[in-house]
Amino acid sequence: MRRRTLLLGLAGAAGAGGLAACTADTGTGVGMAGATSASASAAPILASTTASSLAPQSVTAPYVPPAGSAPAQAYAVGRRVLDVSRDGRALPTTLWYPATSAATDAPAATGRFPLVLFSHGLTAQPGDYAAMLARWAQAGFVVAGPTYPNTSYGAADLDPLDIVNQPADASHVIDQLLTAGGPLSAVIDPDRLAAAGHSAGGITTAGLFSARRDERLKAGVVLAGTDFQGTPFTGPPAAMLFVHGRRDDTVTYRAGHAVFAAVPWSRAMLSITEGGHVTTGTDFEATAATSTEFLRWALYGDAGARSRLPGAAARGGVATLDDQLV
Template sequence: MRRRTLLFSLVAATGLSACSPSDEAAPKPATSSSAPTGDIMASNESSSLEPQNVTRYEFPAGSAPAAAFPVGRRDFTFARGTDRPLPTRVWYPAAGVAPASPAPTDNAAPAAGKFPLILFSHGLTSVPEDFAALLSRWAQAGFVVAGAAYPHTKYEAPAFDENDVINQPADAVAVIDQLLAQNGDPLRAVIDDTRIAAAGHSGGAITTIGLFSAQRDTRLKAGLAIAGTDFLSTPFTGPTSAMLFVHGTDDDTVKYEAGRTVYEAVPWSRAMLTIEGGGHVIEDSSFEAIARTTTEFWRWSLYGDNNARNRLPAAAAVGGVGRLDQEF
C-alpha cells in the first residue's frame, strides 16, 4: 500500500483552500477485504463560496444502454507541451458479450454506437489505474472513461509537487482535446463529443471543480467530485450542468464540511452522496453504493435517462452506508 503524508499548502497567492489527499488508494470491489488505511495530515480552511439556488439542468430525454458491455482498455501518450507528459489510460465499451466481471481486455475492438466521454482525475500520489474497479464499471455501463497520470502529483512523480494541482484543469482539457483529435481511430469514432463529463477523487476532485469554475470547460455537461473541495474559492460558472458529490463524514483529509460547502455553492442540479462513517478513500463497505450511484448519475446526466434518475435513491441505499441529498 502507498503511504505518504502531505500537507496540501498551495501558496497564498493561489487562494486554493484545500487539504492534502495524503493517502490516495485504489477503490476495491465490495468482495475485497483489503480496504486501505494510512497516515493522514489534514489542513482545511473555510471556503468563501456562498450557497446558491438551483437552476435545473435539462438534457434531452433518452435512454442509457440496457445491457452491459465488455470493457476494453487502451493507453495513449498525450502531453501538454514538452514538460507535461500526460500518459492516458482509457476504459471503454467493447464489442462482444459482457462477461460476469468488468475486467478489461487490452486493445479490444470498441462496441458499435456512440458513447459519452468522462475525463477522470486521480488524487495526490495516485494513478488512474488505482481506480480501475470503479472506472471499469462506468465503461461496462456505456461510457468511455479517460484517466491521465498528472506529471507532478502522480505516484512516484520524478518531481512531486502538490501545488501543481493548480495546473491540472488545463491538463484535463488538453487530454480531452487530444483524445477527440484522434481522427481515424476506431475508439474516437464511438465517442460522442456532445456528451462530455469530468470526475475526480481528492486532488482530482479539486481539479474537476476547477473545470466548472476558475477554468471552465463549457463542453462539460456533468461533474463528479469524490472527497474534494473548491478550486481557488472560485464560484461555479458557465452553462447549466449537473453535479454529484461523494464524501465520507469521517474524512480527516478533506473535511466533510468542506465538501458540503462546495455542494451547496453549485447553482445547478446537484446531489450529494454522504457516506456515514466513511473516510477519505473509497472503502469496501461503500464501494457498491458509490459505483451504483455514480453510474445512475451518468446515465441520467449524459444519456437523459429519467429512469436512472429515479433509481438514484435506491442505488445510494445499497449496503446501508449512504444517504442521498438530491436537488434535480
C-alpha cells in the first residue's frame, strides 16, 4: 500500500490565518519513486481548498544573482544523517551532497557549494524525495532535509497545526549546518542559500519568505504548496519557482497560483498540465530539470542555466512555464 500523504491546512484554526484546508491524497510525492512504507494511522481529512488571500503583485523588486557559473560536472552523491534538535524538538536531518564517491558518509567533493533546505510534506519524510534531492546534489548543491517532529511519517503525535513551527525549525537547521566545525560547514557557501518544499513543506517554504522570513535565503522552490497565514512576502528580493499540477485536488492550482502572483520579486511558475498533487513519470523529468536550472541560475548566477530554463520546462511536453524571472 502506498503511503497516504496528507496536507491538512489551517483554515479555521485559531491563529492560523489564511492557510488553505485541503483534501487528503494518496500516492508518492515529488521524487518518491520506489517508496513502499505505508501509514498505519493517517486518515482522510476532507475539506475544501481555498485560494490564497494574498493580493496579486507586479514584479517590483527583481532578484539579481551574482555573475558566475555552475559546475559542469555531475558529482557523485554522498549521504549522511545529522542529529539536530531545537528546544527539545528532534530534527534529524538527512544530507545529500557532492562527494568523492556515492556512499554513506563519503568525503565531500572539493569546493564550496550552495545549500538547499528541503521540507517534506505531511506524513512524509526526506528520503521519500531522494530522487529529486540527489539530482540537485549531483548538480553541485548540498541538500538538507530535516524530519519534522509532528508532521512526518511515523510521528508519535501527528499534528498538522505544527506546520506553523516548521519555518523556525528550518532556519535552525541552517544555523547548525553553517556552524564552524560542522560536518559540511567547510563546503557550504553561507552566501548562497535556498529553501524548497513539497505540499506542507511548500507552506513551510513560503513561511520562510513571509511570516517567518529568513533573510539569508536567496531563492525558494514551492512544490504543490500555498501561502503561509496570508502574510505578504517581505525582506530582500529573492527568486521564487512554483511548480503545481493543474489537476491538484489537494492544494488546488488556483491556491498555488495565487501565491505565485503575490510574489513581488523575480518569479516563475511551472504548470503541469495533467499533474495532480504529486509528481511522477514524465512530470518528474520536467520538474527536476526546471528546478535544477533555476537553482543553478539563482544560486550560482549561471546565465547558461537561465537560458536553458524554457527547454527544461518543455521536456516531455507536459508543462508550461510562466517566466517572470526579470
